[in-house]
Amino acid sequence: MSANFYFGVEVFLNGLMAGVMYSLVALGFVLIFKASGIFNYAQGVMALFAALTLVGFQNGQIPFAHLINAIFGTDLHHFGWHMPAFLAILCALGVMILFAFLVERYILKHLVNQEPIILFMATIGLAYFMEGFGDLMWGSDIKKLDVGIPQGGNIWLEENTAFLGGEDFYGFYLDNLDIWATVLAAILVTSLVLFSQYTKTGRALRAVADDHQAALSVGISLRSIWVIVWSIAGFVALVAGIMWGSKSGVQFSLSLIALKALPVLMLGGFTSIPGAIIGGLIIGVGEKMFEFLIGAPFLGGATENWFAYMLALLFLVFRPQGLFGEKIIERV
């Protein structure tokens, strides 16, 4: 086998890892969409915001320091302590839950029964708001995020696969972080499925997802369900934010990467958790392989920018219901 082939395999594996990251964000979309019919464009920004908050707590940053300094002429920056990662994660989670509560209280409550597209545009507004708010709160410089997840290439894998190829093949290169992300994503998905299958709240969630009116009529509080769902989505965003943030730093582009979750969902269907996972893997592998085989050699590279969207677009034209959706029978 040529080294090129093994290099292709490595690209494939890296694609899978990237796909897991997409799936993580997509999962947050699916949760909210199932429970409230809202296509939450802000999910990516939520990941950014969660990561920013986490870093802020870890480093003991003072929220709105820049703003306070600008108004009062003070020179505040840090509280001067460093929070342990675990505690900081808990605090960030607390902020995301508070955020979920506020979203329900000030936005969702007022938009009940609006058309999906209006809700979608509202979440675009929410995304913009959070982006500006996050920057005001924590500053817009690129931040390093480190919660103790090992990073760098996995040497064990590299050394033990080097024998496969010839002289110029040094073994598969996979980042430890990606491997961790995969493991975490698997745990997250399993626990979410268990939660929705075996707990009372989970059952209520599924009931709401099925039919809002019917769920209301059996005494399920829609509003508290929404808070719960947005909290869970906030938690998923936090996990995704930690992963992405550890990988490439906490910065604005994080929310753009999260945009890729949208084509993932179009492939997998908006209501299917397995769909989100598999869609993410297809997009991750697809765009890496396309770039490797066609994009870089023939098209000048950077095809990852659009490949996912084009794939989803073409796919939807031929199968509008997505991979796992049921065929839609239109009624009048």
Place this chain on the structure above:
Amino acid sequence: MNAIDSYLTPDGRTIGAPVMEMKNITLRFGGVVAIKDISFDIREGEIRAIIGPNGAGKSSMLNVMNGFYHPQEGEVHFRGEKRGPMRPHQIAHQGIARTFQNIALFKGMSTLDNIMTGRLTHMKTGMLSQIKWWGAAQREETANRELVEKIIDFLEIQTIRKTPVGRLPYGLQKRVELGRALAAEPKLLLLDEPMAGMNVEEKEDMSRFILDVNDEFGTTIALIEHDMGVVMDIADRVVVMDYGKKIGDGTPEEVRTNQDVIDAYLGVAHD
């Protein structure tokens, strides 16, 4: 039109040749058979009712008639010609208009604009003259507006001409929807439960409008209705459906005494 092809109604109108013929229609959704081997015709100038219990397949039948569903088996003949594979908008251009069981008005538009949409099949000016507006486009708009105003007068909805339809009460929305269908000057008018959810007074009004449409414009009408009393009063001939099958066909009098129909409505167990 030969003599056998027409008949005389008790109130003295002459009913002509078939406008639409449904021949051995079968419609399935996956494994579910919604309509099973049904044939009937609708004749020029008559009011034809389709009745039956819930889930009998009446609405599906209407959807087949205006081309929204395509039956797996059977033929639809309209004005003597077999219908090929067509999209609903092409069928609308052939002269079939309809109303919907759950009102399907354009909520962002006024009553006037909604009824004007009914004229779209008759409005032909191209995009360039639309952009120019003065000239052909304006003349066409005004001419069609005059006709729509006649319909507005006919349905007695002058006062809500410029009201967004979303703000209208249910009964009036139904009337606007009828207006939109009438504006198309259809050769065949399909009404899907025009009186559903109305009180007695509103039903009387609507019945009067339907009879007047048939009488004044000579429009052929096929309608689905639950209220047997209304159907018996206004329909010339009735098709009765149950579980996707036709169990009766004839004048209201014939249908009323048909044992199968009585069983279906009183709920005799099916074997």
Place this chain on the structure above:
Amino acid sequence: MIYREAGDFKTSYAKDQQTFPIAFDRWGYFITLAFAFLVVPFIINDYWINAVVLPFLIYAIAAIGLNILTGYCGQVSLGSGGFMAVGAYAAYKLMTGFPDLNIVFVIFLSGGVTALVGMLFGLPSLRIKGFYLAVATLAAQFFLVWLFNKVPWFYNYSASGQISAPERSIFGYAVTGANALPAVSYLFCLCFVVILAWAARNLTRGANGRKWMAIRDMDIAAEIIGVNPLKTKLTAFGVSSFYIGIAGAMLFAVYLGAAEVGEAFGISKSFLILFMVIIGGLGSIFGSFAGAAFMVLMPVLLKNVMVGQLGWPTDMAAHFEFVIVGGLIVLFLIVEPHGLAQLWRLAKEKLRLWPFPH
């Protein structure tokens, strides 16, 4: 009592269908037009032209375009930035490829090219709807920007990858390039805006507009009453892209002078136009102007107050802009989905009755 319709009787359907049924509005419109053409060019200065007036006029065209697609035909697009790029690059290729071609034709042709591209990306709209379509239009956005970045033919193999507009003039006055006078650029844009707004109004008031709105409000019912969904959606995509392409061509040729695709026509531009339409008012030509004015003026105002008056850092003003815009979008969607245009309408309703309460 000055603003009223009593006594203003309509004696024909044509009069009932006119754009400004109330005499006071009609006069207001004519006076505004006269002011814009006859007074503004003589009093305007460079700062106002470049910071406010030119972007306002150009974005108003783009907003009208997106409003036709989203507000009238109900198809949400997040690809406006990409379509503006098509207009800009088409204009660049036409200007450099055919130096003798009049700039007016260049701009209209650029719109035409964009219309074709827009219709191509509009094809999937027959099969996919709502936010699925919105996401699908992202494909146009990212693909087009990538295309103009990667294919050197589009930027004439220039080393910087930038495109820059050569000088073109009308009646001896330079419109594009470094020698263009502000007042000339202004009048040039104004003419386009007036003509295009008038055309948009005519397209939306009659049969064509009703087809679009029928598709927007209930596409299945629209098809059943005889509206061809594919044709109607494609005309909406075509006309909309035509406007957006013209806006892109003018933004590049008249306003920026030089542009780099990722920077000038990125996804944030798509959102900017969408926000103009939402805040201004979906389904309203006037709203497109109001939204464009708002989104152009607000950052200028914020910058002046926060940076100029309070001495805050520039980036903080930018963050505030995000917060305010985002908050306003949500607020408008909750309180008044029809935007500034509806607020204006309500204000006029009140004014009609003033000073009597009913």
